[in-house]
Amino acid sequence: MLKIEKLTHVYGNGTRALDGVDLTIPQGMFGLLGPNGAGKSTLMRSVATLQTPTSGSIVFDGIEVIAEPEKLRRTLGYLPQDFGVYPRVSAYDMLDHMAVLKGISGRGDRKTTVEGLLNQVNLWNVRKKALAGFSGGMRQRFGIAQALIGNPKLIIVDEPTAGLDPEERNRFLNLLGEIGDKVVVILSTHIVEDVADLCPRMAVLAEGRILLEGAPLDLIAAT
Numbered sequence: 001m002l003k004i005e006k007l008t009h010v011y012g013n014g015t016r017a018l019d020g021v022d023l024t025i026p027q028g029m030f031g032l033l034g035p036n037g038a039g040k041s042t043l044m045r046s047v048a049t050l051q052t053p054t055s056g057s058i059v060f061d062g063i064e065v066i067a068e069p070e071k072l073r074r075t076l077g078y079l080p081q082d083f084g085v086y087p088r089v090s091a092y093d094m095l096d097h098m099a100v101l102k103g104i105s106g107r108g109d110r111k112t113t114v115e116g117l118l119n120q121v122n123l124w125n126v127r128k129k130a131l132a133g134f135s136g137g138m139r140q141r142f143g144i145a146q147a148l149i150g151n152p153k154l155i156i157v158d159e160p161t162a163g164l165d166p167e168e169r170n171r172f173l174n175l176l177g178e179i180g181d182k183v184v185v186i187l188s189t190h191i192v193e194d195v196a197d198l199c200p201r202m203a204v205l206a207e208g209r210i211l212l213e214g215a216p217l218d219l220i221a222a223t
């Protein structure tokens with residue numbers, strides 16, 4: 001479970017991107033819905049320990065995220081918006097390299113991990129291809145494989161369906177849905193359908209505040 005309390009972030013230029021966010025996120029898929037500029041990326045980067053909030057607290061499974069960022073990073077999988085790839089490296093080699101960075105040092109363990117992930121995200125057939133030649137959907141599925149290295153318990157996916165065609169979008173969302181309910185998966189998006197189809201729980205963020213929280217059907221019925 002992820003528990004966020006009174007989280008506020010004020011940028012150097014005075015923008016109050018988060019304004020006292022309280023949010024409890026259970027196991028399973030959780031949708032964070034909000035228009036552009038709502039503060040979603042600021043919130044996701046704060047949870048992913050990439051920026052330090054102005055005030056407030058974030059606790060994940062007993063880890064004080066702000067005070068113990070290294071501890072969280074060991075159990076975090078993060079797929080940022082517009083993540084970069086090394087264009088000339090193959091999918092296999094990149095995952096293998098990232099597995100080393102994640103501390104999976106034995107060759108056999110790495111082979112099992114990388115092969116399993118390539119199959120899971122349906123990129124086995126293109127594992128030797130350079131990432132530069134990947135379509136948007138292939139790239140996002142590669143990004144999920146990257147995020148899943150080391151079996152994280154908290155997975156954050158920021159605006160993952162932007163720019164995907166409908167078929168790739170469905171493929172990607174189905175893949176997210178398969179990750180399972182023993183982990184926390186946060187899907188941050190401005191697209192209502194991404195959340196409605198997939199997430200038993202969701203919250204709506206606007207202007208740095210939580211407007212609504214609950215089950216998608218209840219929230220849609222209330223609006």
Ligand code: ADP
Binds near residue numbers: 010011012
């Ligand atoms: P901080 O005070 O938290 O360090 P800054 O306001 O100094 O933040 O900005 C940090 C970086 O973010 C700068 O490189 C800046 O150009 C960039 N930035 C500024 N405004 C925005 C914005 N509205 N959206 C995205 N990035 C921005």
Ligand code: ADP
Binds near residue numbers: 035036037039040
């Ligand atoms: P979202 O992900 O929902 O689009 P963001 O978290 O990117 O929202 O942005 C929330 C608000 O903070 C916006 O007003 C944005 O312009 C501003 N903002 C984002 N990053 C920075 C930054 N580095 N410096 C200053 N303002 C920023």
